[in-house]
Amino acid sequence: MRDKGVDVTAESVAVVISVCAEMPIKCEIVHGHVITAGFEKYIFVRNALISMYGRNSAVEKAEYLFSGLESKSIVSWNALISAYAQSGLCEEAYSAFLRLENLDDNSTVRPNVVTWTAVIDGFAATGLHKETTLELFRQMQFAQVLANAVTVASVLSVCAELSALPLGKEIHAHAIKTLMDKDILVTNGLINMYMKCGSLKTGHSLFERMGFRDVTSWNIMITGYGMHGFGDGAVKNFYHMVNSGVKPDEITFVAVLSACSHSGLVSEGHEIFNQMTKEFQIEPKVEHYSCMVDLFGRAGLLQEASQILKSMPMEPNAPVWGALLNSCKMHKNTDFAEETASRIFNLNAEGTGSYMLLSNLYASSGRWDEAAKVRMSARTRGLKKIPGQSWIEVKKKVHSFSAGKGLDLNMEEVYGVLEDLNLQMVMESCVAEGLLEQADAKEEYACLLW
Numbered sequence: 001m002r003d004k005g006v007d008v009t010a011e012s013v014a015v016v017i018s019v020c021a022e023m024p025i026k027c028e029i030v031h032g033h034v035i036t037a038g039f040e041k042y043i044f045v046r047n048a049l050i051s052m053y054g055r056n057s058a059v060e061k062a063e064y065l066f067s068g069l070e071s072k073s074i075v076s077w078n079a080l081i082s083a084y085a086q087s088g089l090c091e092e093a094y095s096a097f098l099r100l101e102n103l104d105d106n107s108t109v110r111p112n113v114v115t116w117t118a119v120i121d122g123f124a125a126t127g128l129h130k131e132t133t134l135e136l137f138r139q140m141q142f143a144q145v146l147a148n149a150v151t152v153a154s155v156l157s158v159c160a161e162l163s164a165l166p167l168g169k170e171i172h173a174h175a176i177k178t179l180m181d182k183d184i185l186v187t188n189g190l191i192n193m194y195m196k197c198g199s200l201k202t203g204h205s206l207f208e209r210m211g212f213r214d215v216t217s218w219n220i221m222i223t224g225y226g227m228h229g230f231g232d233g234a235v236k237n238f239y240h241m242v243n244s245g246v247k248p249d250e251i252t253f254v255a256v257l258s259a260c261s262h263s264g265l266v267s268e269g270h271e272i273f274n275q276m277t278k279e280f281q282i283e284p285k286v287e288h289y290s291c292m293v294d295l296f297g298r299a300g301l302l303q304e305a306s307q308i309l310k311s312m313p314m315e316p317n318a319p320v321w322g323a324l325l326n327s328c329k330m331h332k333n334t335d336f337a338e339e340t341a342s343r344i345f346n347l348n349a350e351g352t353g354s355y356m357l358l359s360n361l362y363a364s365s366g367r368w369d370e371a372a373k374v375r376m377s378a379r380t381r382g383l384k385k386i387p388g389q390s391w392i393e394v395k396k397k398v399h400s401f402s403a404g405k406g407l408d409l410n411m412e413e414v415y416g417v418l419e420d421l422n423l424q425m426v427m428e429s430c431v432a433e434g435l436l437e438q439a440d441a442k443e444e445y446a447c448l449l450w
Contacts, residue, residue: 010042017048027056047075054083059092078114085122090132093122116140117151124154133158134167147174149183156189160196168193188216195224215241215249222255231263238272250282257291261298269295286312290320297327 002008013034020030031049039045046065053062062083069076077100084093097119100111116136123133137155140147147155152175159168172190175181181190187210194203207213207221218241225233238256241248248256253276260269273292276282289312296305305324309316327333 008037010039010045013037013039014042014045014048017045017052020052027052027058027061043069043071043073043076047073047079050076050079050083054079054086057087059083059087059089072109074109074112074115077109078112078118081115082118085118085125088122088126090119090122090126093119094132111143111145113145113148113151116143116145117148117154120151121154124158130158130162134162134164146178149180149185152180153185153189156186156193160189160193163197165193165197165199168197182211184210184212184214184217188214188220191217192220192224195220196227198228200224200228200230213244213246215246215252218246218248219251219255222252222259226255226259226262229263231259231265231268234259234263235265235268235272248280248282250285250288253282253284254287254291257288257295261291261295264299266295266299266301286314286317286320289316290323293320294323294327297324298330300327300331302327302331302333 001012017030017034020027027049030052034040034045034049040049046069050062050065053059053065062080066072066076066080077096081093081096081100084090084096097111097115100109100115103109120133120136120140123130123136133155137147137151140151152171156168156171159165159171168190171193172181175186175190180186187206191203191206194200194206203221203224207217210217218237221237222234222241225231225237234256238248238252241252253272256272257269260266260272269292273284273288276284276288289308292308293305296302296308302324305327309320309324312320
């Protein structure tokens with residue numbers, strides 16, 4: 001355009017900036033061209049620059065440009081809030097959202113669907129403050145702002161993580177009512193929610209009714225079957241996907257290999273792993289090798305798992321060694337575990353999982369001194385175990401509880417039930433151990449007679 005001598009307008013510059021926001025380039029270079037051409041004073045150009053800096057995690061520069069605006073439109077606010085959200089700064093995004101909400105009554109600028117979606121999607125993407133995401137969605141509905149496909153997909157992802165099936169069903173009804181249920185983003189979100197919540201039949205039914213399935217649709221199905229222990233279903237869907245002409249990606253192979261690992265499908269997983277490079281020209285990443293180590297390790301083939309580690313073209317990281325250590329614990333192989341744990345400790349891994357695994361393995365073998373030393377070593381390094389957390393939805397409100405956390409209102413009854421269940425499991429475990437001891441004694445007696 002410039003070579004042909006056509007005058008560049010502010011509108012065309014704004015379009016170019018929006019494209020640059022999606023590319024790994026130097027934002028300052030683009031910004032410099034805008035200043036040189038004299039277009040920085042235009043509000044829509046500044047808005048585009050704020051978005052560009054936000055998508056490249058240069059939040060301070062986005063803030064600077066926003067603060068310099070004399071008149072801030074809803075697009076300006078949305079650009080800033082999105083910049084925070086895309087950088088994982090959810091609290092800052094929510095704070096800016098509240099500032100926008102609390103503008104004086106004379107202002108015509110109010111949060112719209114893009115504003116709400118940016119904040120909701122930001123909280124959902126971080127995986128933290130899941131309850132906040134759902135509460136914001138409810139507030140959005142009370143504000144009578146109609147959600148779009150991105151909003152619905154974000155909330156569905158949180159429902160999937162929390163196993164909030166009743167709320168997920170409500171959102172499904174909302175999607176049907178607003179004619180969004182045919183949008184592939186929403187449909188994938190619905191299938192993911194139903195599969196992760198254990199409603200495999202409903203998830204499969206929605207999948208079968210899809211007019212078009214992308215690679216994400218297939219990945220969701222494979223992951224869903226795998227996480228519930230239906231490795232055969234995951235493998236079947238993998239080959240169905242390939243036969244349908246959809247090329248699997250790296251995520252597909254992580255999903256299907258993980259499913260094979262948790263279902264003990266060693267030969268199937270090994271064959272699929274070999275197909276990655278031979279048939280689909282996808283070079284295995286560290287995640288795929290980790291799945292293979294786990295696959296062989298869980299099956300008790302620790303030598304084969306160790307061989308996979310040695311054959312890796314990259315340096316094994318802590319999760320890969322952790323997969324082998326977990327298998328050592330499962331099969332009570334202390335010698336293998338000690339060597340593996342030393343490798344992890346040398347990597348200065350931040351997590352406490354490996355320490356706990358080795359300590360528990362020592363404890364199960366009656367080696368209490370070694371178990372205590374491992375735990376002390378973790379404390380010396382300043383490592384703390386993050387307590388597990390659970391959620392439950394009661395009357396459309398999500399309650400969370402974890403070890404060492406103060407009881408919420410009316411949570412005493414929940415903990416009482418948990419104690420009863422724990423006692424019952426301990427008793428049943430003792431009974432099971434007694435039966436096993438009796439079986440072992442009978443077998444030993446039979447051998448003596450023989």
